[in-house]
Amino acid sequence: MTEKIKLQRPKGFFSKFDRRPGPVKTNMHYCPGCGHGIMHKLIAEALADFDMQQNTIFIAPVGCAVFTYYYFDCGGISVPHGRAPAVATGIVRATPDAHVISYQGDGDLAAIGLNNFLQAANRGENMVVFFVNNAIYGMTGGQMAPTTLPGQKTVTCPNGRSTVNEGYPLKVSEMVAALDSPVYVERVALSTTKNIMQARRAVRKALQNVINKKGFSMVEALSGCPVNLNFNAQEMNEFIDNQMMSYFPLGCLKDIADNRDPIKRPVSIYAKNKVKAVLFPQAVDGGVDAEFENPSELFKKERRIKCAGFGGQGILSLGMMIASMAKLRNFNVSWLPSYGPEKRGGTANCSVVLSRSEVGSPLIDSDCNLLIAMNQPSIDKYLPELKDKGVLLYDSSTASAPENIGNRIVYSVAASNIAEKMGSIKCANSVMLGALAVILRDYFLEKDDPQDFDRVFEEAILDCFSHKKNTIRLNFNAYYAGKKAALEILQSSTVKG
Amino acid sequence: MAEKKRKIFSVKIAPQECKGCSRCVNACPKSVLKIQENINQMGYFFATYTGDGCVGCGACFYNCPEPGAVTIYEKSEE
Numbered sequence: 034m035t036e037k038i039k040l041q042r043p044k045g046f047f048s049k050f051d052r053r054p055g056p057v058k059t060n061m062h063y064c065p066g067c068g069h070g071i072m073h074k075l076i077a078e079a080l081a082d083f084d085m086q087q088n089t090i091f092i093a094p095v096g097c098a099v100f101t102y103y104y105f106d107c108g109g110i111s112v113p114h115g116r117a118p119a120v121a122t123g124i125v126r127a128t129p130d131a132h133v134i135s136y137q138g139d140g141d142l143a144a145i146g147l148n149n150f151l152q153a154a155n156r157g158e159n160m161v162v163f164f165v166n167n168a169i170y171g172m173t174g175g176q177m178a179p180t181t182l183p184g185q186k187t188v189t190c191p192n193g194r195s196t197v198n199e200g201y202p203l204k205v206s207e208m209v210a211a212l213d214s215p216v217y218v219e220r221v222a223l224s225t226t227k228n229i230m231q232a233r234r235a236v237r238k239a240l241q242n243v244i245n246k247k248g249f250s251m252v253e254a255l256s257g258c259p260v261n262l263n264f265n266a267q268e269m270n271e272f273i274d275n276q277m278m279s280y281f282p283l284g285c286l287k288d289i290a291d292n293r294d295p296i297k298r299p300v301s302i303y304a305k306n307k308v309k310a311v312l313f314p315q316a317v318d319g320g321v322d323a324e325f326e327n328p329s330e331l332f333k334k335e336r337r338i339k340c341a342g343f344g345g346q347g348i349l350s351l352g353m354m355i356a357s358m359a360k361l362r363n364f365n366v367s368w369l370p371s372y373g374p375e376k377r378g379g380t381a382n383c384s385v386v387l388s389r390s391e392v393g394s395p396l397i398d399s400d401c402n403l404l405i406a407m408n409q410p411s412i413d414k415y416l417p418e419l420k421d422k423g424v425l426l427y428d429s430s431t432a433s434a435p436e437n438i439g440n441r442i443v444y445s446v447a448a449s450n451i452a453e454k455m456g457s458i459k460c461a462n463s464v465m466l467g468a469l470a471v472i473l474r475d476y477f478l479e480k481d482d483p484q485d486f487d488r489v490f491e492e493a494i495l496d497c498f499s500h501k502k503n504t505i506r507l508n509f510n511a512y513y514a515g516k517k518a519a520l521e522i523l524q525s526s527t528v529k530g
Numbered sequence: 531m532a533e534k535k536r537k538i539f540s541v542k543i544a545p546q547e548c549k550g551c552s553r554c555v556n557a558c559p560k561s562v563l564k565i566q567e568n569i570n571q572m573g574y575f576f577a578t579y580t581g582d583g584c585v586g587c588g589a590c591f592y593n594c595p596e597p598g599a600v601t602i603y604e605k606s607e608e
């Protein structure tokens with residue numbers, strides 16, 4: 034006679050649950066007859082059979098199953114309510130070799146976590162979700178869940194769920210199966226032996242998909258919470274088979290894993306300098322070497338510039354060109370647009386802050402050093418933000434000189450008129466930029482190299498319009514026209530003065 | 531004539547692992563499991579094998595929510 038063991042405690046569990054507090058170290062914290070235990074057993078058995086524990090990360094959010102890391106002999110994380118698919122996404126993107134399991138209750142997945150879950154499913158994340166649907170919030174004492182059946186009494190719907198008031202149970206599997214990304218969706222039940230054996234097959238199939246990197250799989254398991262529903266073992270099974278199944282029919286809703294290639298996503302980047310290079314691509318033209326620092330005393334403090342006007346005048350790209358100049362000369366720079374909901378017309382403004390060290394606030398509502406205003410309302414509105422001795426440059430074809438300017442320095446150029454004569458009002462911003470290149474010479478230049486000063490304006494135009502090659506020429510012409518106009522005005526005023 | 535090997539199955543329920551939920555008792559097609567009259571250290575009336583008639587179908591094992599309460603053995607005659 035030889036005796037062997039046919040079925041025993043699955044090896045996917047720790048042999049002793051040392052992480053579980055209290056004296057009991059071999060069985061789990063679940064109530065007698067709880068479906069979580071049955072599901073755990075099926076998963077633990079498969080983890081060991083498929084020799085996948087080493088690479089598996091088991092994620093459980095709050096719910097009765099929050100302590101899965103006590104039990105499963107693999108990587109484990111407990112996460113906030115509803116967030117397991119988000120955490121799983123991070124893990125699976127960062128470590129594509131990991132086999133990621135998200136184990137969620139119905140309150141967790143179908144209520145607070147529904148968006149996280151659906152988005153992960155729709156992205157086809159390489160993971161499996163084991164969705165344990167017991168039609169109740171188990172852990173917190175039996176409140177109504179999105180999956181609670183019509184007429185089912187819970188502590189928060191003591192007269193039974195009313196479809197008039199709370200709607201019908203949420204059919205999660207049907208929703209997920211309707212999406213294109215998921216490869217496998219099956220609903221099973223942890224009730225009779227026959228149903229449990231089908232659940233076992235589904236668990237194993239889903240885990241095989243994870244091993245083969247086939248994308249998103251989900252197994253929804255109708256499960257018993259005999260304690261909150263106040264049933265004995267037999268009544269619990271009857272409730273699952275007769276009541277729950279009439280709303281949640283069992284079956285495979287989708288299985289296309291065989292038609293899908295293993296998922297390969299771009300390799301993640303973590304090195305700081307590489308991330309920076311991706312987020313802030315180097316300028317296509319121009320720029321200086323990394324050691325360069327502008328010598329002017331003026332930039333000891335950060336410089337705060339606001340551009341404002343009508344939407345459609347190119348206000349935001351004017352600000353962007355100024356920001357580009359700063360970027361091309363190794364300043365730290367922020368560019369913060371603000372505009373009405375309409376794309377054309379309305380008002381627009383942007384704040385540009387440049388600094389040798391870190392930019393403080395990117396928002397300008399006071400202490401402005403330079404205000405570029407392309408209409409009257411902008412002057413009226415933003416002049417008070419301009420500092421004493423700050424510079425105002427405005428478009429004299431759309432606005433007139435303000436009164437009460439104090440010690441502020443005021444320049445103007447008829448930018449819109451000039452631009453219109455050149456064929457497009459849209460390049461009024463480049464006319465303003467040209468004027469700026471003239472008026473700032475004395476004010477901002479100080480110890481700068483004058484040739485470099487001219488060059489950086491041109492580099493900025495190239496930088497900003499590199500994706501619209503056919504407008505580069507127009508904007509260059511507008512820029513030179515703005516320079517010329519500003520020079521003429523300056524010369525005539527010095528002659529007069 | 532070569533005789534077919536006869537297999538004998540038996541089941542053991544660890545008293546300290548069982549929570550007495552009766553799932554195994556209800557699931558056993560041979561009705562060879564029962565809840566007995568003593569309580570274990572956790573305070574549950576635990577299940578036990580009546581000692582004869584197990585066919586090794588595994589129903590009790592997969593119905594049981596506890597990791598290590600049920601073990602099924604298989605003996606084969608030489």
Ligand SMILES: Cc1ncc(C[n+]2csc(CCOP(=O)(O)OP(=O)(O)O)c2C)c(N)n1
Pocket residue numbers: 095096097098113114137138139140141142165167169170171172173178
């Ligand atoms: C952000 C947050 N909100 C609420 C809770 C309270 N809470 C804990 S578990 C739970 C519901 C769990 O129900 P389910 O996901 O169905 O798991 P079950 O216990 O039924 O398996 C709630 C609402 C919490 N822990 N965190």
Ligand code: SF4
Pocket residue numbers: 062063064065066067068069097167171172257258259260261
């Ligand atoms: S409350 Fe319900 S779901 Fe939670 S452990 Fe108990 S039986 Fe299981």
Ligand code: SF4
Pocket residue numbers: 539541557558559560561562563583584585586587588589590591602
């Ligand atoms: S293995 Fe089958 S026959 Fe044997 S005790 Fe378990 S359920 Fe009954």
Ligand code: SF4
Pocket residue numbers: 066543547548549550551552553554555576577593594595596599600
């Ligand atoms: S199913 Fe498991 S816990 Fe429940 S009575 Fe049987 S052996 Fe005990």
Ligand SMILES: [Mg+2]
Pocket residue numbers: 138139140165166167168169170171178
């Ligand atoms: Mg629940």
